[in-house]
Amino acid sequence: MNNNLKIYMLALISFVVGTSQFSIVGMLDNIAASVDVSVATAGQLITVFALGNAIGTPLVMLATAMMNQRKQLLLALGIILLGVVSTLALPGFIFLMASRVILGIGTGVFVVTAYGIAAKLASPGRQGGAMANVAMGFSSSLVFGIPIGRMVASAHDWKTLFWGIGFLSLLALFAVARTIPALEGEAAVPLGQRFSFLKQPRIAITLSVTFFVFIGFSVVDTYITPYLTAVMPTMESKISVILLVLGIGSLIGSRLGGFLADRIGIMRTLFVSMFVQVFSLLVVSVVSEWITPIIALLMFWEIACWTFGPTQNFNLVSLAPESSGIVLSLNSTFVQLGFAAGAGIGGIAVGSFSIMAITWISAASAALAAIIAFMSINRDRSLSRY
Numbered sequence: 292m293n294n295n296l297k298i299y300m301l302a303l304i305s306f307v308v309g310t311s312q313f314s315i316v317g318m319l320d321n322i323a324a325s326v327d328v329s330v331a332t333a334g335q336l337i338t339v340f341a342l343g344n345a346i347g348t349p350l351v352m353l354a355t356a357m358m359n360q361r362k363q364l365l366l367a368l369g370i371i372l373l374g375v376v377s378t379l380a381l382p383g384f385i386f387l388m389a390s391r392v393i394l395g396i397g398t399g400v401f402v403v404t405a406y407g408i409a410a411k412l413a414s415p416g417r418q419g420g421a422m423a424n425v426a427m428g429f430s431s432s433l434v435f436g437i438p439i440g441r442m443v444a445s446a447h448d449w450k451t452l453f454w455g456i457g458f459l460s461l462l463a464l465f466a467v468a469r470t471i472p473a474l475e476g477e478a479a480v481p482l483g484q485r486f487s488f489l490k491q492p493r494i495a496i497t498l499s500v501t502f503f504v505f506i507g508f509s510v511v512d513t514y515i516t517p518y519l520t521a522v523m524p525t526m527e528s529k530i531s532v533i534l535l536v537l538g539i540g541s542l543i544g545s546r547l548g549g550f551l552a553d554r555i556g557i558m559r560t561l562f563v564s565m566f567v568q569v570f571s572l573l574v575v576s577v578v579s580e581w582i583t584p585i586i587a588l589l590m591f592w593e594i595a596c597w598t599f600g601p602t603q604n605f606n607l608v609s610l611a612p613e614s615s616g617i618v619l620s621l622n623s624t625f626v627q628l629g630f631a632a633g634a635g636i637g638g639i640a641v642g643s644f645s646i647m648a649i650t651w652i653s654a655a656s657a658a659l660a661a662i663i664a665f666m667s668i669n670r671d672r673s674l675s676r677y
Contacts (some may be wrong), residue, residue: 292470294412300470302428303406304463308371308401309432309632310454311394312340314440317534321444328515330544333384336391337513337634343395345627349485351400351621359410359473363404368464370397375457379450384446403620404430411474412446430545438531441516445531458675469666485617493610494618496667499519500561500660501603501625502632507656508570508596510649514641521646523582529587535587538589544597553560557609558668560602565661567595572654600626601609 292300303651351370374394377386405425407486413421421671444450449473489495511518515537519530526533539632546639551560571592607618633656 294414297412297470298409298424299375300466301415302424304467305370305425305428306396306435307456307459307463308464309429310436310439311371311453312398312433313374313433313436314443314444314452314456315449316513317415317437317441317516317531318444318449319438319514320520321449321606322387325664326387328384329448329642330514331638332512334634334638334641336388336402338507338631338638339388340391340395341509341627341630341634343392344399344418345395345624347392348399348403349624352403355400359475360404360408361467361471361473364408364467364471365402365464367397367401367404369458370394370400372457372460373397373466375453375460378453379457388656392660397625408474409473413454415508430542433541434535437515438535441531441534485621486530488611488614488617488621490507490654491611492670493667494621496608496663497603497610498621498625498662500667501622501630503630503656503660503663504565504568504596504599504603504631505630506636507653507660509630510640510653510656511572513634514637514649517641518649519645522585526582536586537589537593541597545601547594548598548601549605551598553607557602558664561599561664562661564595564599564602565657565664566580567594568599568657569654569661571595572650572657576650576654581617628638665672 317332317334320330322336323330324334351366352363355366358366370393374390374397377390377393379388381387401427406422409421409425424461428665440449440452443449489498493639500514515534516530548560548564551563555668575585575588576591578588604619604622607622633653636652637649640652
């Protein structure tokens with residue numbers, strides 16, 4: 292197998308791995324019913340997955356730094372298989388929570404390692420494209436994983452999908468063992484050195500903007516299926532199609548971010564993204580009885596959220612070009628922490644108030660992110676005068 296095929300294989304496995312993360316969003320109500328908890332409580336499965344990813348991934352990567360990258364990839368797939376088996380075999384919500392933590396760690400280790408391997412397998416000058424292929428595989432799981440999860444849960448038991456993920460993960464383990472060479476891993480960067488970047492005000496503030504934007508995203512995304520069911524009960528049979536449309540919006544946004552950053556600049560793109568997020572959700576809250584405007588506005592919101600992601604990466608690299616790998620890793624951690632916090636806050640809102648509250652909370656979080664970014668720019672301008 293030539294190296295290009297190996298890269299595409301990693302992209303395909305990334306899709307399977309990503310589906311284990313995103314698919315439960317489409318079947319959250321089914322999962323809640325099967326383990327006899329509320330939808331708000333079931334939403335915490337997103338929280339613990341994200342926490343496992345954010346906290347566990349750097350610890351495992353540090354502990355396995357002496358391994359070659361093929362062994363790291365096999366370890367990641369082994370952890371994912373363990374998470375799938377425990378999901379299928381162990382009863383009750385507590386064990387399901389533990390399984391999600393295991394899957395979060397395995398997913399994080401796989402994605403980080405797959406990026407590094409793809410870059411080394413690529414021809415000179417094509418490393419960026421190789422990594423983008425792996426990223427596309429993972430992001431495609433957001434597009435298709437949620438509606439696939441909804442369709443499977445509607446036609447069968449929700450665990451059916453995890454039987455499929457487990458089988459494909461097992462095949463992936465054998466494929467990696469046979470085809471991926473034993474590439475030398477990169478030198479581990481101590482956690483203290485990584486976290487020292489948080490002492491730099493501009494980087495710390497930028498990461499806080501990431502955190503609040505993804506809180507806003509997670510609050511809505513985690514509970515999007517019960518929200519759509521509540522606001523458009525007559526469309527329940529078409530929820531899978533609506534989720535697919537919203538997922539396509541994430542792909543458009545990912546591409547649009549780089550395009551706008553080149554055309555109008557990084558900061559303008561970020562502010563446009565945050566403004567569209569706030570505006571879309573506020574209007575959605577007002578027109579909650581009209582189906583077509585809701586779908587259109589949520590589509591704009593999804594595009595804006597995923598326009599923010601790559602643009603914020605460009606922004607961080609421009610702040611610390613000599614340490615781009617570290618700051619991008621920190622940004623990924625803050626994205627996952629935002630996912631965790633958003634799912635938790637959304638669960639409290641849904642349980643204590645109403646499912647309709649999630650759009651207001653999400654808009655407020657995106658607005659807070661924009662205010663922090665604006666104040667940071669003014670601070671930098673004030674300091675530059677002296």
